[in-house]
Every structure is written in C-alpha cells, then in structure tokens.
Amino acid sequence: MQQFLDSLNATLPLEGYLVVGAVMFAIGAWGAIIRRNAVVVFMCIELMINAVNLSLVAFADYLPNAGGAGVGYAVLVVAVAAAEVAVGLAIALAVYRSRKTVNVDEINLMKG
Amino acid sequence: MVTAQTFVGLLPEIVVFLFSMLVLMIGVFSPRATGLTAGLAAFGALATFVTAVVLLAVGFEGSFFGDAYVVDGFALYFKLIVAGSAFFTVLAASRWSGRTGDAPEYLTLILSVAVGAMLLVSMRDLFGVFVAIELATIPSYALVAFDRTRRESAEGGMKYLLTGMIASSILLYGIVLIYGISGSAELADISRTFTGQLSPVALLGMVLLISGFAFKVSAAPFHFWTPDAYQGAPTSAAAFLSVAPKAAIFAVLLRIFLEGMPEAAPSWTAVAAVLAIVTMFIGNLFALRQSNVRRMLAYSSVAHSGYILVAFAALQGGGVERGVQAVLIYSAAYALMNLGAFFVIDLVGEEAKSYNGLFKTRPGVALSMAIFMAALVGIPPLSGFWGKAWIILAGAQSGSILTYVAVGALVINSVLSVPYYFGILRNMAFEEPVKGVEEPTGTGAVKLSVYILAIATTLFLFFIGPLSALAGASGLL
Numbered sequence: 001m002q003q004f005l006d007s008l009n010a011t012l013p014l015e016g017y018l019v020v021g022a023v024m025f026a027i028g029a030w031g032a033i034i035r036r037n038a039v040v041v042f043m044c045i046e047l048m049i050n051a052v053n054l055s056l057v058a059f060a061d062y063l064p065n066a067g068g069a070g071v072g073y074a075v076l077v078v079a080v081a082a083a084e085v086a087v088g089l090a091i092a093l094a095v096y097r098s099r100k101t102v103n104v105d106e107i108n109l110m111k112g
Numbered sequence: 113m114v115t116a117q118t119f120v121g122l123l124p125e126i127v128v129f130l131f132s133m134l135v136l137m138i139g140v141f142s143p144r145a146t147g148l149t150a151g152l153a154a155f156g157a158l159a160t161f162v163t164a165v166v167l168l169a170v171g172f173e174g175s176f177f178g179d180a181y182v183v184d185g186f187a188l189y190f191k192l193i194v195a196g197s198a199f200f201t202v203l204a205a206s207r208w209s210g211r212t213g214d215a216p217e218y219l220t221l222i223l224s225v226a227v228g229a230m231l232l233v234s235m236r237d238l239f240g241v242f243v244a245i246e247l248a249t250i251p252s253y254a255l256v257a258f259d260r261t262r263r264e265s266a267e268g269g270m271k272y273l274l275t276g277m278i279a280s281s282i283l284l285y286g287i288v289l290i291y292g293i294s295g296s297a298e299l300a301d302i303s304r305t306f307t308g309q310l311s312p313v314a315l316l317g318m319v320l321l322i323s324g325f326a327f328k329v330s331a332a333p334f335h336f337w338t339p340d341a342y343q344g345a346p347t348s349a350a351a352f353l354s355v356a357p358k359a360a361i362f363a364v365l366l367r368i369f370l371e372g373m374p375e376a377a378p379s380w381t382a383v384a385a386v387l388a389i390v391t392m393f394i395g396n397l398f399a400l401r402q403s404n405v406r407r408m409l410a411y412s413s414v415a416h417s418g419y420i421l422v423a424f425a426a427l428q429g430g431g432v433e434r435g436v437q438a439v440l441i442y443s444a445a446y447a448l449m450n451l452g453a454f455f456v457i458d459l460v461g462e463e464a465k466s467y468n469g470l471f472k473t474r475p476g477v478a479l480s481m482a483i484f485m486a487a488l489v490g491i492p493p494l495s496g497f498w499g500k501a502w503i504i505l506a507g508a509q510s511g512s513i514l515t516y517v518a519v520g521a522l523v524i525n526s527v528l529s530v531p532y533y534f535g536i537l538r539n540m541a542f543e544e545p546v547k548g549v550e551e552p553t554g555t556g557a558v559k560l561s562v563y564i565l566a567i568a569t570t571l572f573l574f575f576i577g578p579l580s581a582l583a584g585a586s587g588l589l
Contacts, residue, residue, distance in 0.1 A: 048281040059292035073239045080246045091257045094266040110340045
C-alpha cells in the first residue's frame with residue numbers, strides 16, 4: 001500500500017496536462033457552436049481560453065529555459081479574457097435592451 | 113533594461129495614449145465640450161503622425177525589452193498609416209459623435225484601437241502580438257456596437273464579438289503550441305524550430321496561428337462577421353476598422369512569417385495562396401448582390417484582404433522583396449481609397465438609391481466617389497492600380513505554380529469587381545436625382561477629409577517612388 005502511495009508521488013507527464021487542455025478546448029468549441037444563448041456562448045469561449053492557459057502554464061513549468069516567463073504570460077491572458085467578457089456582457093445587455101432576447105438565432109436583422 | 117532611448121522608441125504610442133486619456137478625462141469633467149474633445153483627439157492623432165515621421169526621418173532604429181519590441185522603418189511606416197487613418201477618422205467622426213452625446217468615449221475608443229495597432233507592428237514576441245491584437249480588437253467591439261439609435265449596431269457588435277473571441281482563443285492556442293515547441297515566444301528563437309522537416313506540433317501551431325489571423329483580417333472562410341459588423345457599425349468606425357487594424361495585422365503577420373518562420377515558406381505561402389483565391393472570389397461574388405453600399409464595401413474589403421494575401425503567397429523565390437513592397441504599397445493605397453469611400457457614405461447615405469443623380473446635385477462629392485470607386489477597381493493611375501501592379505509583379509517573380517494561379521485569380525477578380533463599383537458610378541451619372549434629399553448640415557470636416565483623400569488617391573503615382581524606397585529600406589529584408 002505504502003509503495004503504491006509513493007508511486008503516486010512521481011511527477012505527472014507534460015502530456016497529461018496537454019491532453020486535458022485539448023479536451024477542454026474541444027468541449028468549449030463544441031459548446032460555442034451548438035449553444036444558442038449568447039451568455040452561455042461566452043462561458044464556452046472562456047472555457048476555450050482557460051484550456052489554452054492550462055497548456056501554457058504546463059509548458060512554462062516543463063520547459064527548461066523558460067525561466068517562469070510563461071506564467072507571467074498566463075496572467076496577461078487572464079486579464080485579456082476578463083476585458084473581453086466585460087465588453088461582451090455590455091454588448092449582450094445592449095442587444096437585450098433592444099430585442100428582449102440574447103438568443104443568437106433570433107439576432108438576424110442583417111442578411112446576405 | 114529600460115533606457116531613455118526606450119521612451120524615444122515608444123514616443124508615438126505614448127503621445128496617442130496620453131491624448132486618448134486626456135480626451136476621456138475632459139469628457140468626464142466637461143461633457144458638453146464636444147468641439148474641444150474632437151479637436152484634441154484630431155490634434156493627438158496628428159501629433160502621433162508627426163512623431164512617427166520625425167523618427168523615420170532621423171532614421172531611428174532599435175530593439176527594446178529584450179528584443180521583444182522593435183522600432184524599424186517597417187514598423188514606423190505602418191504606424192504612419194495607422195496614425196494617418198486615425199486622424200481622418202476623428203475628423204469625420206466629430207459631427208456624428210457630437211450628436212450622440214458620447215463623443216469623448218467614441219474618440220477615446222478610436223485612439224485606443226490606434227494604440228493597439230501601433231504597438232502591434234513593433235512586436236517581435238508572440239505573446240506581445242497577442243496582447244497588442246487584443247488591445248486593438250476589444251475597443252473595436254465597443255466601437256461597432258456604439259450606435260444606440262440603430263438596432264443593427266448592437267447586433268453587429270454581438271456577432272463581431274463572438275467570432276472575434278473564438279478567433280482570439282484559436283490564435284492563442286497556436287501561439288502557445290509554438291511557444292511550447294520552441295521554448296520561447298521570440299521570433300528569433302522560433303525561426304530555429306521552423307527548419308527542415310516540421311514537427312506535427314509546430315505545423316498545428318502554425319495552422320492555428322494562420323487561422324486566427326485569417327479571422328482577424330476577414331479572409332474567407334472566416335469572413336462572415338465582416339459584413340454584419342461593418343453594416344452595423346457607425347460609418348466612421350467601419351472605415352477605421354477596415355483600414356488601420358487590418359493593415360497592422362497584415363504587417364505583423366508579414367513579420368512573423370519572414371522573421372519567425374522563413375524556412376517554412378513553402379508551407380505558409382501555399383496556405384496564403386489558397387486563402388487568397390477563396391477570399392477574393394467570395395468577397396467579390398457576394399459584393400455583386402448587395403444593394404446596401406456599406407455592406408457592398410464590407411464585402412469589397414474582404415476581397416481586398418484576398419488581394420493582399422496574394423502578396424503573401426508571392427513571398428518566395430525572387431518575389432520576396434517585391435512582395436514586401438507590395439504589402440506596404442497596397443496598405444497605403446487601400447487606406448486612402450477605402451477611408452474615402454466610407455466617408456462618402458457618411459455624406460450621402462447607405463442605400464444605392466441615394467446616389468442617384470449625384471453628379472447633378474453635388475458634383476464635388478460625386479467626383480470624389482467616382483475616384484474612390486475607380487481606385488478600388490484598380491484603374492490607372494489611381495492608388496489601387498499601383499498596389500495591384502506590385503502584387504502581380506511580385507507574383508510573377510515568385511516561381512511557384514500556385515502563386516501564378518493566385519495572380520490569375522486576382523486579375524479575374526478585378527474584372528468581376530467592376531459591375532458593383534461602377535454600378536454606383538452609373539447611379540450617380542445617369543439616374544434622376546431623388547427628390548427631397550437634403551445635404552446634411554455640419555459636414556465640413558467630413559467633406560474636407562473626403563477631398564484630401566480623393567486628391568491623395570489621384571496623385572498616388574508621385575508617392576510610389578518614396579514609398580518603394582522606404583519599403584526597400586524597411587529593415588525586414
């Protein structure tokens with residue numbers, strides 16, 4: 001038993017993080033395509049960005065010469081994503097005021 | 113290490129940033145001073161332009177922040193384009209934004225986009241590229257959705273925002289994969305990864321990166337947000353967004369390709385050629401069906417992205433130098449003619465009917481519009497012709513079959529685009545004027561910029577010499 005617990009102490013391989021990141025990205029992209037509520041689409045896109053961020057942090061931790069710079073980038077990415085959502089929710093509110101809906105299928109004044 | 117030289121290198125960005133904050137603060141403390149804010153914003157854009165001209169004239173060059181930020185002739189040239197179009201946009205936007213009651217916010221957003229675009233062209237680090245692209249795009253979502261009186265505006269903003277955010281995450285994934293495989297995000301280190309046989313991860317990273325960029329420059333099949341965003345946006349915002357950030361994104365894509373992955377040229381020129389062919393055809397075929405002039409110009413801007421991508425496809429063999437020159441010249445030419453065409457919409461209206469008989473009622477505006485339309489088709493000696501000529505020359509020297517095909521498609525598409533550009537001309541010359549359409553008041557600044565842009569479009573021939581000399585000395589080659 002103790003031997004098994006000790007074996008869990010080994011470092012996880014980089015691939016593990018990357019696969020989780022890729023799966024999260026795919027789920028986010030799938031959701032962004034099939035969901036119709038704009039706010040839920042925002043959440044799916046957030047999932048995509050955070051999946052990328054997970055890969056970024058994993059790379060930064062495993063790369064020999066990165067010197068932790070990748071983690072700094074990850075913080076920047078979080079800030080950028082927050083700014084995007086701030087503008088996004090404001091626009092969603094503006095659409096809701098004029099149309100009383102945020103369903104992306106019903107937002108179809110312009111065509112062609 | 114930050115030295116005083118760093119501040120000199122960043123001077124154009126610092127100037128435009130300070131003015132944007134000044135405009136915003138004046139808006140907070142005296143919201144009624146719309147004339148003052150518009151004047152300050154225009155002056156700020158002009159001061160930025162002059163700063164970049166001075167830096168270019170004294171031959172200032174240098175790289176800062178550990179080679180992540182570079183100031184060279186190439187970067188300064190695109191800063192000129194961005195600052196110049198910001199200046200004309202602010203002039204043209206002053207009347208409309210004054211009436212909305214939110215003039216300071218609108219002008220600050222335009223200047224913020226300019227800051228992002230100007231930082232972008234100097235970036236040599238992929239994460240810097242990402243942050244600068246976002247700095248240019250996030251305010252532009254707000255710009256598109258700015259017009260509260262039209263429901264299309266918020267809708268266009270919503271569509272632009274959703275696709276733009278997805279594009280950003282795809283672009284970021286590409287950047288992270290390239291960072292992971294190269295161990296660094298700086299272009300000099302990346303070029304060592306993109307040699308010989310590309311690893312699958314590097315290839316995937318490159319494809320994702322190019323897809324993200326294709327979204328941002330509205331290349332087909334990632335163009336579908338463009339017509340809705342430009343139709344919904346206030347006219348001055350659509351004019352600015354179709355010129356300045358797009359030119360900056362093309363510039364940084366050129367830098368990434370030439371500095372970051374020069375040895376992978378066969379792969380990315382092939383991708384650029386295919387994208388270019390699809391983009392040109394989709395842009396022009398959809399533009400043919402439009403009756404709304406603004407939407408027509410949006411599809412035309414898709415087509416013009418395709419033309420510039422042909423120059424990217426030509427960046428191989430003997431076509432590299434000409435190809436870089438073509439991107440530089442086309443960006444300047446396109447900025448002049450497209451800004452002008454959009455501003456005329458601001459003066460006349462977005463329905464094709466409102467152009468009827470314009471030669472009789474308002475000959476000056478009609479003549480300017482005729483010049484812009486002819487330039488967009490590429491009639492010599494107007495500005496668009498020189499851009500296309502340089503692209504064709506570059507393509508002819510590239511020595512690749514796919515690029516020859518792309519150049520052929522460019523010629524075919526120039527012919528395809530004639531009907532919809534000249535349809536406006538026909539309306540202006542041969543139709544009877546619509547009764548009861550009055551000239552909007554207070555359009556002096558818009559008219560002035562339309563006339564200046566029309567004259568510059570006509571006399572572009574005389575800028576070609578200096579521009580191509582500048583392009584030759586741009587530091588990328």
